[in-house]
Amino acid sequence: DAKTTQPTSMDCAEGRAANLPCNHSTISGNEYVYWYRQIHSQGPQYIIHGLKNNETNEMASLIITEDRKSSTLILPHATLRDTAVYYCIVRVGNQGGKLIFGQGTELSVKP
Amino acid sequence: KAGVTQTPRYLIKTRGQQVTLSCSPISGHRSVSWYQQTPGQGLQFLFEYFSETQRNKGNFPGRFSGRQFSNSRSEMNVSTLELGDSALYLCASSLVGEGGNTIYFGEGSWLTVV
Numbered sequence: 001d002a003k004t005t006q007p008t009s010m011d012c013a014e015g016r017a018a019n020l021p022c023n024h025s026t027i028s029g030n031e032y033v034y035w036y037r038q039i040h041s042q043g044p045q046y047i048i049h050g051l052k053n054n055e056t057n058e059m060a061s062l063i064i065t066e067d068r069k070s071s072t073l074i075l076p077h078a079t080l081r082d083t084a085v086y087y088c089i090v091r092v093g094n095q096g097g098k099l100i101f102g103q104g105t106e107l108s109v110k111p
Numbered sequence: 112k113a114g115v116t117q118t119p120r121y122l123i124k125t126r127g128q129q130v131t132l133s134c135s136p137i138s139g140h141r142s143v144s145w146y147q148q149t150p151g152q153g154l155q156f157l158f159e160y161f162s163e164t165q166r167n168k169g170n171f172p173g174r175f176s177g178r179q180f181s182n183s184r185s186e187m188n189v190s191t192l193e194l195g196d197s198a199l200y201l202c203a204s205s206l207v208g209e210g211g212n213t214i215y216f217g218e219g220s221w222l223t224v225v
Contacts, residue, residue: 032210043115043201043216044154051211087154093210097144097203098167101154 002102003027003090009106012082018075020105022088025069030093033064035073037084038104044087047073078109113138115217117202123223129190132220136183136204142166143185144214145177146201154201160185161207189222197224 005023012018024033032051036044048055048062050071055062061074075082087104116135124130136143144167145157159167160179177187183204189196199219205212 030210034214036216041199043218046213046215049211049213091210096161096166096209097142097159097205097214098156098169099144099146099203099214100156101146103153 002100003031003092004088004102006086006088006102006105008103009108011108011110012075012078014080014109014111015077018078018082018107018109020073020075020086020088020107021070022073023070024088024090027068027090028093032091033062033068033071034089034091034099035060035062036087036089037082038087039084047086049091078107080109080111083107083109115202115204115215117200117217117220119220120218121221121223123225124192125225126192126194128192129188130192130222131186131188132200132202132222134185134187134202134204134217136185136202137215140204140206140215141183142205142207142212142214143179143183144203145185145187146203146216147171148199148201148219149195149197157187192224194224196222198222
């Protein structure tokens with residue numbers, strides 16, 4: 001089973017920041033938090049990942065709480081093209097290339 | 112740098128037939144994983160190969176199999192196809208499959224079983 005809990009759906013106004021929450025209360029010390037998104041019928045696209053510290057790249061920022069039990073993915077200026085299903089995944093350390101996907105959050109960016 | 116490449120992109124098969132899907136990982140990546148995505152079950156892990164050996168396996172019947180070649184390219188095979196095997200099959204690769212190595216996905220192969 002997935003080790004994360006995400007809201008089923010969210011709306012965001014175009015140009016505003018989209019903040020997508022994720023709970024992972026059972027995360028272990030060596031497990032990474034990964035975020036992917038999937039636009040309809042395409043392969044999942046990697047967004048960002050982190051272990052303990054907050055991370056930022058050209059796509060998004062990842063804020064991980066100090067106790068690591070939850071995180072937030074931030075898309076700073078959402079566009080219509082950011083409409084997708086966003087998956088938060090806890091990558092188990094000894095599971096190699098295996099990812100366990102939950103249902104994700106369906107983000108709708110509206111004009 | 113080329114991404115993960117999957118072939119074919121679309122195919123239609125008849126019940127009872129078998130199918131082989133191919134995946135070329137990102138250059139230098141040695142871990143290749145396969146996933147099945149259906150509307151009802153979502154994205155599910157099939158198996159992972161690393162250095163030509165299956166390292167992880169999901170909860171799928173033995174009709175689903177795979178292999179990896181010395182150049183890290185991988186194939187998966189589904190025998191005795193059933194209607195429920197209609198799905199998007201995704202291949203993903205990473206350097207060595209450890210926690211900090213990002214996993215990248217291909218665009219998938221759409222299989223329709225009729």
